[in-house]
Amino acid sequence: xxxxxxxxxxxxFKEPAVKRVKDGQTxxxxxxxxxxxxxxxxxxxxxxxxxxx
Numbered sequence: 001x002x003x004x005x006x007x008x009x010x011x012x013f014k015e016p017a018v019k020r021v022k023d024g025q026t027x028x029x030x031x032x033x034x035x036x037x038x039x040x041x042x043x044x045x046x047x048x049x050x051x052x053x
Contacts, residue, residue, distance in 0.1 A: 018045050 013034075020030045021041065031038040 014044050017041055018048050021045050 017030055017034055017036070018041070021027050022045070027041045027045065028038050030036075031041045034041075
């Protein structure tokens, strides 16, 4: 079986996505809109929250 290569996203892509979640949109809706896995977006938001602390 072939391994799927890991997708990498730029900071310029991640920041607006996380901001949309912080502004009240659901992670599921934003992820679907951007073609992401919801858990990936949740991980980005969690990491951003830790950095802000």
